[in-house]
Amino acid sequence: MVAVCLEYVDNKAEDIFIYCSYEPKMYAxxxxxxxxxxxxxxxxxxxxxxxxxxxxxxxxxxxxERQSAALKIGNQNLMFIHNKCEEFNKEMPTEMKLHYNVKQNSLKGQYKYDLIYSNDDELLPDDIFDLWFEEVKQNNL
Structure with missing residues (x-):
C-alpha cells in the first residue's frame, strides 16, 4: 500500500497517510x-x-484514472490482507490508519477491531477519512 502511494506521488512526499477500513462486505x-x-x-x-x-x-x-487505479490497487491489497487474516485465523482490523514517514522510512499504524460505521445510519468510511485528514492537517500547523 505504501508503494502504490509513493508511486502516485512520484516519491516526492514527506509523509503518506493511508486509511483502510473493512466492515462486513465493504472495503475502503x-x-x-x-x-x-x-x-x-x-x-x-x-x-x-x-x-x-x-x-x-x-x-x-x-x-x-490515476486516482482510481491507486485506490483499486489499495483495495486489492486490503482484500489480500483480509484473506491472510482468514487463512491464519486472525481477526481482521476494521480500521487501519497508517503513517509512513518517507525520510525515516518509518511506518506506524493504529488499528481498531470494533465496528465504526456499520452501526451508524449516517456515518460512512469517507466521513472517518475526512475527519482524520482534518485532524492531521490541524496538528501540522
Whole structure:
C-alpha cells in the first residue's frame, strides 16, 4: 500500500497517510500526503507545489484514472490482507490508519477491531477519512 502511494506521488512526499477500513462486505482505502509542508488530498498535489513558484517544475498526474487505479490497487491489497487474516485465523482490523514517514522510512499504524460505521445510519468510511485528514492537517500547523 505504501508503494502504490509513493508511486502516485512520484516519491516526492514527506509523509503518506493511508486509511483502510473493512466492515462486513465493504472495503475502503484512501490516502493523503504531506508535500512541501502541506497536508493535501491526492487530487491536490499540484496545489502543494504552486506556492513554490516557477522554479519548481514538478507536475503530478492527478487524473481521475490515476486516482482510481491507486485506490483499486489499495483495495486489492486490503482484500489480500483480509484473506491472510482468514487463512491464519486472525481477526481482521476494521480500521487501519497508517503513517509512513518517507525520510525515516518509518511506518506506524493504529488499528481498531470494533465496528465504526456499520452501526451508524449516517456515518460512512469517507466521513472517518475526512475527519482524520482534518485532524492531521490541524496538528501540522
Amino acid at each position: 482505502f484512501d490516502f493523503f500526503c504531506k508535500i512541501n509542508g502541506n497536508i493535501v488530498h491526492k487530487h491536490q498535489l499540484n496545489e502543494a507545489t504552486k506556492e513554490l513558484g516557477s522554479q519548481h517544475n514538478q507536475v503530478y498526474d492527478v487524473s481521475r
